[in-house]
Amino acid sequence: MPAMKYPPIGDYALISDCHCSALVSRYGSVDWCCMPCVDDDACFGRLLDWDKGGFCLVAPTAPDVTSTRQYVDGSMILETVFSTPQGEVRVTDFFAMDDKSPENPPLDLVRLIDGISGDVEMRIEVTPRFDYGEIIPRMKSHPSGTFTAIGSNQGLIIHSDIPLDVVAHRDLCGTFRIRAGERVRLAVQFEFPEKITPEVTAQAINPDNLDRHLESTRRWWTNWSSRMRSSFQLDEHTVRSTIVLKALTFEPTGAIVAASTTSLPEWIGGGRNWDYRFSWVRDSVFTIRALQELGYATEADKFHRFIQRCSAGSADQLQIMYGVDGNRRLTEVELDWLEGYRQSRPVRIGNGAAKQTQLDIYGELLEMAWEWHRNGHETDPDYLDFLVSVIDTVCRRWSEPDYGIWEVRGNPVHYVHSKAMCWAAINRGIQLAEDTGFDAPLAHWMQIRDDIREAIESRGYDRERGVFLQAFDSSELDAALLMLPRVGFVAYDDPRMLRTVDAICGELDRDGLLLRYRGPDGLKGPEGMFLPCTFWLVSCLARQGRKAEARTYYDRAIACSNELGLFSEEYDTASNQMLGNFPQGLTHVSQIMAWLALAEN
Incomplete structure (x- = not known):
């Protein structure tokens, strides 16, 4: 089963530690990986250029191979079983997590290869390419048995239980046989180049720790997913979707990214290719609401604080999306050296829509605050001040055209959905003020709310x-x-x-x-x-x-x-x-x- 060039998007699986993310194909290849954060430069990226992007492959060498895969229950640990005429092998892929310190994971991409039956020949290839394929790092072996790949401001420390060969100072490869009951380990650890010293490479990755990482990662995910609560029986899709939403969060800040990738096309060969590795206010509020419905309040609290911090507590400084660390400057750049997924150009990083006016986000913030209050949580006085500034901004700006929920790249328009969300922002503000008693210009707010409704019903409705x-x-x-x-x-x-x-x-x-x-x-x-x-x-x-x-x-x-x-x-x-x-x-x-x-x- 040789890896086909540009497999269908559905052939990939996500793994995540709520910091890094990677996509693993059904062929056993990590074709997309961003470390140490989901919105950092890719170190494996042939998803966007098959020849230049880099990858990390663990797969049987035989041509006649089939594979099945599943997530370990309640987790983002991926198991792929390869079946060959010679036997079966299971590859377990995950980002290591410390269940005692989830905000400081080891930043290890771990691949465990277990023989299930027979005697199967396997191949490992590690071909890192930094800065989205523009930099080919220098690969070096060390006496400790580890390898390092260093270039620009990125570095990887690589460990394998089996000998690997350095090819042209660029890549690693090796072939081995595995029998039932045997385990081979491969780990790729991110580290900044200035911290990669002989002492670090000698002690960086302990093979015994990799087995313990599997158990601590399993505990972290199952502890989180076991807290899922609902009045209704949840189907398997809803359970998996909930875990995926958690996998798209950035644990240190509470930011929630829209997706783990950039520039996968909305039409093959087309140019609608955008970077989604950022935290949209709107999408994040949707996520928070769903997680709250299923019993997760901590994520909502962290996102409240993330948005308040990013906007410096002022609606005038609020923008529609942020980097996972709160970065506001998400300049859109085209990477012209990449051919794109199935020749879908351009490949973009950053997102120019960050500076658009999208009036609906104000309504989403007030919806989130209302849900938080309705569920019995106290709203911090500073956050109330922020919400008042949001409503005052809506009162001033609701009559402006905007780019809307779809982030059109043409001229701004008076979108009905945006206007209705402005109405919702003021309406929820009024309800909050009436419920909590905080000081607010209710008569003024009510008048503007009624003006918005009248405008929608007269100009946004086909009688x-x-x-x-x-x-x-x-x-x-x-x-x-x-x-x-x-x-x-x-x-x-x-x-x-x-x-x-x-x-x-x-x-x-x-x-x-x-x-x-x-x-x-x-x-x-x-x-x-x-x-x-x-x-x-x-x-x-x-x-x-x-x-x-x-x-x-x-x-x-x-x-x-x-x-x-x-x-x-x-x-x-x-x-x-x-x-x-x-x-x-x-x-x-x-x-x-x-x-x-x-x-x-």
């Missing part, structure tokens, strides 16, 4: 068709309208919402999945079906009492996951392949909320 519209004075529909009832702007069973849902199904449905919208957005080329939108539709239909229709759409969207339960952002119904960055947090959180809506109704 002839009886449906809400994508934007003021437009005729187009938008799947984001499915979220209007979520914030109370309109009831799920309001006749206007019933007609809007029917119209969206009629105009945006393609083979049982939804497009985001149909109109121009300032970008060239097509895109796939947007999976979160289909799950939003499920939530709407379920709460409208249309459970059979909801279940049909739910089953169709669930079928777009891979066998591990992982979702991308979009889907190509013609080729039945995933599109976009992977795994996509917004899809997973939308799946969770759709399942809860089905269970509740």
Whole structure:
């Protein structure tokens, strides 16, 4: 089973320690890995250039190999079983975690190879490429039996139980045989070059510790996932989605990334290729709400503090996304030396949308604060001051056009969803003030809230068709309208919402999945079906009492996951392949909320 060039996106599995992340193919190759943080430069990146990007392979040498894989229950530990005519081998992949100090993991990518039956020839290849393939590090062997790869500001310390050969000072490779009951270990540890000394290389990786790392990592994940609580029976997809959302968090700060990758295309060969390794306020709030529904309050508290810190406690300094460490400067750069996944150029790092005006994030922040309060938690006075500044900003800016939830690259528009979220921000602020008694200009807020509603109902509603519209004075529909009832702007069973849902199904449905919208957005080329939108539709239909229709759409969207339960952002119904960055947090959180809506109704 030689690794095919650019496997389908669904052929990959995520591993994570809530700091680093990597994608492992069903062929046993780590083709994407960012260390020491998920938004750092890739050290293995042939996902975006097969020849230049680098990889770490552990696989049988035989051509006639099949593989099956699964996650260890309740964890992000991946097990892949390779079956050959000569026998079976299990490869266990994970990032080591210290269950006693989760904010300071060892930064070890560990690969354990166990013989199950027979006598199988295996091959190891370690081909690091730093700075997204631009730097070929120098590989060096050390008397301790370890190897180091150093270049620019990155360094790796590599250990293997079996001898490996250094090839042209660049790569490592080796072949060995493994029998039932035997174990071979491979570990790749990140370290900054200035800290890689002879003493460090001599003691860096203790083989016995790698076995203990497996147990401590298993304990950490199972302890976390065992705290999952729900009034309803959770299906396996919901359990896996919840664990994936945790895997997309950055433990030290509480930031939550949208996905673990950059530039996986929304259409093969197209240019809609974006860096999603940052923490969007909107997507993070969605995630926090889902985690709170399932019993996880700590993540919400950490994200509250993350956003307050990043914005310096002022709505005027708030932006729509941040780096996992709170970095505001996410300058978008095209890496012209990379060919992109299946020749989908350009490859981008950073994201220019960070500086866009997206008015809906204000509503999401107030929704998060309201949920926190409604669940019995006290709101810090400093955070209340921050929320007041958010509402005051909404009162000043709600009438401006913006770039909306879809981050269009054309001109700003008066999006109905954005306006409704401005309404929601003020409405939740009023409710918080009335509940907690903090000082607020309630009469002024109520007047602005009513002005926003009047504007939406007069300019964002088609009276002839009886449906809400994508934007003021437009005729187009938008799947984001499915979220209007979520914030109370309109009831799920309001006749206007019933007609809007029917119209969206009629105009945006393609083979049982939804497009985001149909109109121009300032970008060239097509895109796939947007999976979160289909799950939003499920939530709407379920709460409208249309459970059979909801279940049909739910089953169709669930079928777009891979066998591990992982979702991308979009889907190509013609080729039945995933599109976009992977795994996509917004899809997973939308799946969770759709399942809860089905269970509740």
